[in-house]
Amino acid sequence: MKRLFILGAGSMAESFIKGIVEEGVIDPRDIFVCNRSRHERLMELREWYGITPAESVARAADSDLVILAVKPYDMMEALRQLRPHLSNQVILSFAAGIPIDAIRRATGGHPYIIRTMPNVPVAVMQGAIALSAPPTVPRDKLDRVIEMLAGLGQVVEIEEGLMDAATAFSGSGPGFISYLLEAMEQAAVDLGFEPELARKLLVQTVIGTAHVLREWNLSPSELRRRVTSPNGTTHAGVEVMKSRGVYDAIIEAVQRAAVRAEEMGREYTREA
Ligand SMILES: NC(=O)c1ccc[n+]([C@@H]2O[C@H](COP(=O)([O-])OP(=O)(O)OC[C@H]3O[C@@H](n4cnc5c(N)ncnc54)[C@H](OP(=O)(O)O)[C@@H]3O)[C@@H](O)[C@H]2O)c1
The missing domain is CATH 3.40.50.720 (NAD(P)-binding Rossmann-like Domain)
Known part of the structure; x- marks a missing residue:
């Protein structure tokens, strides 16, 4: 080109x-x-x-x-x-x-x-x-x-046919991941951290997790299991997420984004 x-x-x-x-x-x-x-x-x-x-x-x-x-x-x-x-x-x-x-x-x-x-x-x-x-x-x-x-x-x-799905989890993905990080940053601040300092650790946590997933060729659930020891800190946190339906909420969010992509396609191309 x-x-x-x-x-x-x-x-x-x-x-x-x-x-x-x-x-x-x-x-x-x-x-x-x-x-x-x-x-x-x-x-x-x-x-x-x-x-x-x-x-x-x-x-x-x-x-x-x-x-x-x-x-x-x-x-x-x-x-x-x-x-x-x-x-x-x-x-x-x-x-x-x-x-x-x-x-x-x-x-x-x-x-x-x-x-x-x-x-x-x-x-x-x-x-x-x-x-x-x-x-x-x-x-x-x-x-x-x-x-x-x-x-x-x-x-x-x-x-x-898969493009609206890709739009939902990959195009909108940085927004979704940032939303999760917003909450984690807020939690860190509530626990006494300065936001900038918390962000340094959070951003590196995301980068590091992504690298491990790719380089070790693990699925997200395999990695989660590896870092979750019984009765440990991750376990305690994940239990809260499970009881609050976070997993289902994320699935619903991605599905809604895919539907919205499809709706936009219909709404904005009517005249074509
Ligand atoms: N942002 C994302 O993360 C992301 C991710 C994946 C895909 N996309 C896709 O990328 C596209 C752009 O999104 P965006 O977030 O970059 O939008 P944006 O920031 O609103 O920019 C759209 C630009 O298009 C210009 N424009 C509108 N009509 C035009 C025309 N007839 N001729 C020339 N320029 C025109 C606007 O100019 P004026 O300001 O002068 O009106 C504006 O600068 C969207 O279709 C979106 O679905 C975005």
């Missing part, structure tokens, strides 16, 4: 830009970014990452890859603006819930559409990126996109 065009300069676009610039496979000046109205945001991104602000969506015309990074509810309007400037580019959508078929219809049958669900850690090259492409995307085009994304984290190719 030589030239990228990013439609939408919000937080996901910035995480992606940060990672891709750090990866160093594309000259930041060849990353063109367009917003709807907030021009000052483009100036910021130019200052921080060296990207080129695009004055209009017409800049998409001479790009190899067009990234859709607008909110799902803005997608159909954005595609209407983009459509006259499309030819052979590969389109990569970040949008939660929006099916490939809706993008295809809104672009007059564009064949090269890839749907992804990245998450914010792509900014530090530790992202989880679910990706799905229809058979109309030739393997070599898909491989080039996967190669670029692989520098930003773990890429997993899935069927499109």
Whole structure:
């Protein structure tokens, strides 16, 4: 990929830009970014990452890859603006819930559409990126996109039918994990810690746990059992979580997020 065009300069676009610039496979000046109205945001991104602000969506015309990074509810309007400037580019959508078929219809049958669900850690090259492409995307085009994304984290190719599920636990995952950490930090403060000091230990605990799960190839329940001695501290805490239904609440939260992704897809693509 030589030239990228990013439609939408919000937080996901910035995480992606940060990672891709750090990866160093594309000259930041060849990353063109367009917003709807907030021009000052483009100036910021130019200052921080060296990207080129695009004055209009017409800049998409001479790009190899067009990234859709607008909110799902803005997608159909954005595609209407983009459509006259499309030819052979590969389109990569970040949008939660929006099916490939809706993008295809809104672009007059564009064949090269890839749907992804990245998450914010792509900014530090530790992202989880679910990706799905229809058979109309030739393997070599898909491989080039996967190669670029692989520098930003773990890429997993899935069927499109699983995309709303990936959105729920992986796209929204950093938010859910942060919510758990909010509670743990509050507990640490209640027990006498300064928040910053507690956060140092908490963040490292998450990083360390993730590394152990991966490097020892353990399931989360195996690791939990290993660190839970009978009548010990972890056991005491987990018993409270069990009695308060935390496990079921988390399952329900992820399921609700998946349903919401699906609802958004229906709500925001009605006109397509
Ligand atoms: N945030 C996440 O963690 C995350 C994770 C995975 C996937 N995603 C997906 O990434 C997408 C973007 O999310 P976000 O959180 O980055 O949203 P955001 O911060 O609200 O940014 C969206 C940007 O899109 C711009 N925009 C809207 N309509 C446009 C148009 N017609 N042409 C050009 N620019 C337009 C807006 O510009 P103005 O401000 O000028 O209106 C805004 O800067 C969503 O579809 C979301 O589902 C997000």
